[in-house]
Amino acid sequence: MSSYPFNNSFTRQFRQELPVTFCAEEKPFQQIVLSTYGRRSEEEINALGKSLNDQIPDNAIISRLLSKLTQKDSRDAARLTAFVQETHNELRNHASSEPFTAQYYKHLIELLVSFQELVAEYDMNGQELLLGNLNACYFNETSFAVSQSVDSEEVATMHRIIEDYLYQVGEYYQYFHMLLQKEQEQGKDKSRVQVMSHVSYYLDTLITCTEKMIINMEITLDMLLEWETSLQNRESQVLFN
Template identity: 75%
Template structure:
């Protein structure tokens, strides 16, 4: 079949040249710059920008974590550390006053010193580190500072760090329970009931404070896992889009 192409001079009269323009008004909204190609009000831009910013930077879960860590968890950690130090001082006084039980008290004092070091290490290298990382990712609506993004691997790393501290603190928690059980059994010895009841009181309170800290850590791990899973799903979608 033969073809009869149109004459270029004939088709040229129907051709209209259109210039494509990429110019647009740019409106910064927190960490996002929105380019507008049609009429849109500033209020609408701000609404869209805040909504996108919340989704892209995971502000909701970051805010939940920061609120929990700074308003509850930090207080519980400080209270536990203060009680450990108070107990250490009281048992030191008992050890000085009762030379026959000084060896037993010495074991408890070494245990408390070691536990207090672990709690302080967790506070500085676990909880405070997590708070610092969260603040670096959080976008405050009142400012335009560009904060860093985070991926699922970084969240997984923080999860492993907190989980490791949880395991170590849990070991002390179980040992405190064992000591308390021995104290309770020894209460049958009336000649030592006064000393043992004092130690039992400190151990019981220590267990309660430690348990509260453990629960806080477990909730933090659940929230980090939730965030990590959401990021992994998002990253998976980005690979195919």
């Protein structure tokens, strides 16, 4: 007898419409319908959702990304923004009180304003955009519904957006290092004990905070690449099976 394998896209529509049936009362969640014996509480339905949660493709890595972005990255970004603002205010005060070096301070202030705008842009058009996309395709224990799916090309696009911001932040990071080196060279005097200037302190701390942001972005990129690779593998299987 000849074998006629079904096309994956043809069979997928039936899997989407297939209810999870336990008989009796039904509770729809968009593409999934739960039927249970007798009456079931919201807690029981949600417990079932939680048990199915681990079996949904990509849900684990999406959950990891969400936790990282909301619990660590957002805190580090808030600390960086607060310190940049603090440094901006302090340097502005120095520029007002020290007219002979005011131009130097003004250059640093302009640099900080530009960097702060980049960090704010990344927060809105990079991190928040990524969070929105992740939340849109994440199943949690309180709902089986999903508002959209995602393919490898969409994940690759998110990767490129974050990567572009990483490059820009890295440019500032290198420039902060150059300014700190110049500041330290100007203060070198072997005849006395070295004391870090207030500008050196601000630059050194700013470098540390920026480095944390860069590390967070690099880890995010690694996780997105892992997700993209996983999607590409499944898309290849769908194409050739």
